[in-house]
Amino acid sequence: MEDDVAPESVVAQALGWVDERTRAITPPIHISSTYLRDADNEYSSGRVYMRDHNPAFDQAEAVINTLEGGHQTLLFASGMAAATSVFQALHPGDHVLAPKVMYWSLRNWLMTFATEWGLDVELIDMTDPSVVRAALRPGQTKLVWIETPANPLWTVTDIAGTAALVHAADALLAVDSTSATPVLTQPLALGADLVMHSATKYLNGHSDLTAGTVTTRADNEHWQRLRRVRAQIGGTLGSFEAWLLLRGMRTLYLRVRAASASALRIAEHFDGHPLVAEVLYPGLPFSSGHEVATRQMVGGFGGMLSIRVAGGEAAAIAVAAHTRLWKRATSLGGVESLIEHRASVEGAGTPVPVDLLRLSVGIESVGDLTADLEQALARAGDPGTNSTSSR
Ligand SMILES: *Cc1c(COP(=O)(O)O)cnc(C)c1O
Numbered sequence: 001m002e003d004d005v006a007p008e009s010v011v012a013q014a015l016g017w018v019d020e021r022t023r024a025i026t027p028p029i030h031i032s033s034t035y036l037r038d039a040d041n042e043y044s045s046g047r048v049y050m051r052d053h054n055p056a057f058d059q060a061e062a063v064i065n066t067l068e069g070g071h072q073t074l075l076f077a078s079g080m081a082a083a084t085s086v087f088q089a090l091h092p093g094d095h096v097l098a099p100k101v102m103y104w105s106l107r108n109w110l111m112t113f114a115t116e117w118g119l120d121v122e123l124i125d126m127t128d129p130s131v132v133r134a135a136l137r138p139g140q141t142k143l144v145w146i147e148t149p150a151n152p153l154w155t156v157t158d159i160a161g162t163a164a165l166v167h168a169a170d171a172l173l174a175v176d177s178t179s180a181t182p183v184l185t186q187p188l189a190l191g192a193d194l195v196m197h198s199a200t201k202y203l204n205g206h207s208d209l210t211a212g213t214v215t216t217r218a219d220n221e222h223w224q225r226l227r228r229v230r231a232q233i234g235g236t237l238g239s240f241e242a243w244l245l246l247r248g249m250r251t252l253y254l255r256v257r258a259a260s261a262s263a264l265r266i267a268e269h270f271d272g273h274p275l276v277a278e279v280l281y282p283g284l285p286f287s288s289g290h291e292v293a294t295r296q297m298v299g300g301f302g303g304m305l306s307i308r309v310a311g312g313e314a315a316a317i318a319v320a321a322h323t324r325l326w327k328r329a330t331s332l333g334g335v336e337s338l339i340e341h342r343a344s345v346e347g348a349g350t351p352v353p354v355d356l357l358r359l360s361v362g363i364e365s366v367g368d369l370t371a372d373l374e375q376a377l378a379r380a381g382d383p384g385t386n387s388t389s390s391r
Pocket of ligand 1: 078079080081083103106147151176178179198199200201210211212332
């Protein structure tokens with residue numbers, strides 16, 4: 001494919017791939033776990049075994065690498081496999097900084113397994129540069145992890161500003177860009193060293209697989225270790241999932257732009273609504289992250305927002321119980337809209353307010369989504385309505 005085409009064209013055509021032998025324009029699924037060794041004892045194909053090599057990985061990795069502008073991209077079996085590999089490539093005793101508000105399962109893993117294995121993990125407020133500067137320990141801090149916009153309060157961290165601080169301390173900056181997607185944010189161009197996605201979410205977009213990716217800006221010792229973590233632990237994707245991911249990505253731009261536009265309209269509609277205490281969305285002009293988001297996000301503020309329900313925890317759970325179109329389920333970034341009471345999922349110790357509902361906006365009619373949420377809020381807010389059993 002020509003070098004100067006827009007990213008929309010890159011993904012729509014999966015890099016313009018055509019099978020040289022059959023002239024098929026859709027890639028085949030390669031399911032072989034092993035590859036033929038030549039009679040002279042060499043591997044002229046360059047491929048040995050599926051844990052390291054798979055043509056289905058190559059294609060999906062190449063598309064994501066092009067979108068992120070990276071040196072190299074690796075696919076993993078899930079977002080968690082991708083994210084934990086970044087930390088497993090470090091050494092015991094290394095100091096790492098991560099946000100207080102971040103994807104819950106990763107935060108949980110960092111505070112248990114990673115800590116028990118000797119990583120020195122410190123959780124800080126990443127949205128405040130003076131806090132980041134004070135927490136960095138030059139020589140000891142090896143990696144800083146940020147997520148922006150961050151689950152589930154959608155706080156925004158300044159990637160370029162944080163990268164400057166992190167590099168001054170000689171550490172690496174990794175960005176979980178799952179909710180922003182390469183459509184809306186380019187972390188490597190803003191100075192990050194690594195960008196990670198749960199490809200389960202927007203990249204695939206159809207809620208039918210788990211996958212993760214890490215892209216690096218440069219080859220270095222940490223990246224070489226990370227490659228070995230994947231190959232040796234075997235946190236690799238199946239061939240079919242890699243193929244499905246490539247297929248899902250072809251509509252990435254359409255899906256993300258539609259979800260972003262609808263999320264903004266939903267945020268604006270419910271901002272100031274009498275039954276809603278607060279709408280958390282970086283696209284709202286008075287939200288805390290709006291100024292930075294406007295600088296580092298291009299073409300939208302993403303399809304994720306949260307609302308805090310005026311009636312508190314019981315009312316929030318009742319709203320989710322009364323939605324018809326919005327599906328009560330965890331996860332995000334699919335074509336169907338999802339609603340979730342996050343505190344119920346995260347349990348004790350969560351920093352998430354108990355009145356918060358996380359909304360993942362899909363590609364349905366925004367009028368239908370707004371009307372459904374309106375009727376669910378009205379029913380939950382009506383004292384005559386039994387919160388869960390009347391329907
Ligand atoms: C879902 C998610 C992850 C974990 O990805 P899995 O594919 O579920 O393992 C990490 N970070 C963010 C922001 C996520 O939304």
